[in-house]
Amino acid sequence: xxxxxxxxxxxxxxxxxxxxxxxxxxxxxxxxxxxxxxxxxxxxxxxxxxxxxxxxxxxxxxxxxxxxxxxxxxxxxxxxxxxxxxxxxxxxxxxxxxxxxxxxxxxxxxxxxxxxxxxxxxxxxxx
Amino acid sequence: xxxxxxxxxxxxxxxxxxxxxxxxxxxxxxxxxxxxxxxxxxxxxxxxxxxxxxxxxxxxxxxxxxxxxxxxxxxxxxxxxxxxxxxxxxxxxxxxxxxxxxxxxxxxxxxxxxxxxxxxxxxxxxxxxxxxxxxxxxxxxxxxxxxxxxxxxxxxxxxxxxxxxxxxxxxxxxxxxxxxxxxxxxxxxxxxxxxxxxxxxxxxxxxxxxxxxxxxxxxxxxxxxxxxxxxxxxxxxxxxxxxxxxxxxxxxxxxxxxxxxxxxxxxxxxxxxxxxxxxxxxxxxxxxxxxxxxxxxxxxxxxxxxxxxxxxxxxxxxxxxxxxxxxxxxxxxxxxxxxxxxxxxxxxxxxxxxxxxxxxxxxxxxxxxxxxxxxxxxxxxxxxxxxxxxxxxxxxxxxxxxxxxxxxxxxxxxxxxxxxxxxxx
Numbered sequence: 001x002x003x004x005x006x007x008x009x010x011x012x013x014x015x016x017x018x019x020x021x022x023x024x025x026x027x028x029x030x031x032x033x034x035x036x037x038x039x040x041x042x043x044x045x046x047x048x049x050x051x052x053x054x055x056x057x058x059x060x061x062x063x064x065x066x067x068x069x070x071x072x073x074x075x076x077x078x079x080x081x082x083x084x085x086x087x088x089x090x091x092x093x094x095x096x097x098x099x100x101x102x103x104x105x106x107x108x109x110x111x112x113x114x115x116x117x118x119x120x121x122x123x124x125x126x127x
Numbered sequence: 128x129x130x131x132x133x134x135x136x137x138x139x140x141x142x143x144x145x146x147x148x149x150x151x152x153x154x155x156x157x158x159x160x161x162x163x164x165x166x167x168x169x170x171x172x173x174x175x176x177x178x179x180x181x182x183x184x185x186x187x188x189x190x191x192x193x194x195x196x197x198x199x200x201x202x203x204x205x206x207x208x209x210x211x212x213x214x215x216x217x218x219x220x221x222x223x224x225x226x227x228x229x230x231x232x233x234x235x236x237x238x239x240x241x242x243x244x245x246x247x248x249x250x251x252x253x254x255x256x257x258x259x260x261x262x263x264x265x266x267x268x269x270x271x272x273x274x275x276x277x278x279x280x281x282x283x284x285x286x287x288x289x290x291x292x293x294x295x296x297x298x299x300x301x302x303x304x305x306x307x308x309x310x311x312x313x314x315x316x317x318x319x320x321x322x323x324x325x326x327x328x329x330x331x332x333x334x335x336x337x338x339x340x341x342x343x344x345x346x347x348x349x350x351x352x353x354x355x356x357x358x359x360x361x362x363x364x365x366x367x368x369x370x371x372x373x374x375x376x377x378x379x380x381x382x383x384x385x386x387x388x389x390x391x392x393x394x395x396x397x398x399x400x401x402x403x404x405x406x407x408x409x410x411x412x413x414x415x416x417x418x419x420x421x422x423x424x425x426x427x428x429x430x431x432x433x434x435x436x437x438x439x440x441x442x443x444x445x446x447x448x449x450x451x452x453x454x455x456x457x458x459x460x461x462x463x464x465x466x467x468x469x470x471x472x473x474x475x476x477x478x479x480x481x482x483x484x485x486x487x488x489x490x491x492x493x494x495x496x497x498x499x500x501x502x503x504x505x506x507x508x509x510x511x512x513x514x515x516x517x518x519x520x521x522x523x524x525x526x527x528x529x530x531x532x533x534x535x536x537x538x539x540x541x542x543x544x545x546x547x548x549x550x551x552x
Binding site (some may be wrong): 092121 | 181185197198199200202217218219220221222223226292293294295296298462465466469470473476477482484485487488489490491492493505507508509511521522523524525526528532534535538540541542544545546547548549551552
């Protein structure tokens, strides 16, 4: 675990301008927000029982331990952890982005959002 | 911003008639500081609702946001093919906007936009007017009926629904399918790409086939594809049809619909004439009506070109375009619409605060397709801005499922719950 974290910090420190950009809050919040379709707003998924996409409620992305997040994402990236879809997302991101997401999600407050209730379709709806 | 404030009060003078919610009035009254700017959003679909929410969230309430949407409710296109298969009802896919409005202090007007004056920065609706500092247009798609004028009327669509905007047409098509006798023929087309939801028509084939297999095993489905081949998840769909639905799916590439006889439900292509018991025609598509009204498309290309850092139109200043109306190159999916909305919200917040927008946006995109009532498969990619080409390009590592699975079906259902809650609360 320590080895991993050290490795990441070294590679970040040696990176250039790109990192400064990718580490800026506005860049990271938009990237992190693209995970919300499956993991909920600010990492708070709504579906209990193995929902929230394989993450149980106790392990929302919101408030996740930083090292835990890094380990999981890198395992998806390398293929060490089998996944239905996360290997695609992890492989598309570079190490700096994964590091930035770890910081971002670990700083979010875990909440208990409930799923939005559906409604009866209104007679006057167009289409 | 004094004028904006006055405009808004003028509007609220007739407010209840315009469908403004009490929640948004009190949210406005609560605002202590004058807003740093006003954004009007036209369209409350995946893109429009998302941009409204994230503008409020990321500006910490400093940007005033008004959404203009013609419908009272949000009906999800994703999962609506399952209504045809029978495992979902349209009422499972219908939601209100109240939570979104109340949670984020978004002002809401239920009305139709009739004109946009980008010089005066003004939106005209049937029952009022709004000024804006920036306008976001997220109107979805519009159908092109030039070659199929017989389907342009409500009457034509009652007989032959497109069911490509979820709602009553979806319900209508399901009822027709239920009423079809065993041994009947369901005919549908795939319009020429680009169109909304690339894998959507092929998912529909699976859903209809799944219903037929269980309830009308002597029936079949003929698919007339205007494209030269299946344009999304080709290997997977081909295999699913051959293994799960043998003898049910008759797929015909290069078969653009040239004409339809509404009374007899007969379709003509360049090579063929096909008669249907139930007919589902999905017309070719272009950017939504508002995009046309606002001159956001060029004459010879019916989609909107944008700057992918801000989603500002390349043709009209201070007007941003989101979702299915945006020029092809990015798949027209719900997840994509929300991603564009978030990049756009982020950029507008930065710009209104006098800061530069993010110069290297990156986002994740996934489309699930259900091949039975339970089993699904994905196509997933990360997209990153390419500074040389000035477009979003897919990063390495993207791709499709090896095979559909029930596990992915569960995750797809969970995707739906999470994206609905992200967009609408």
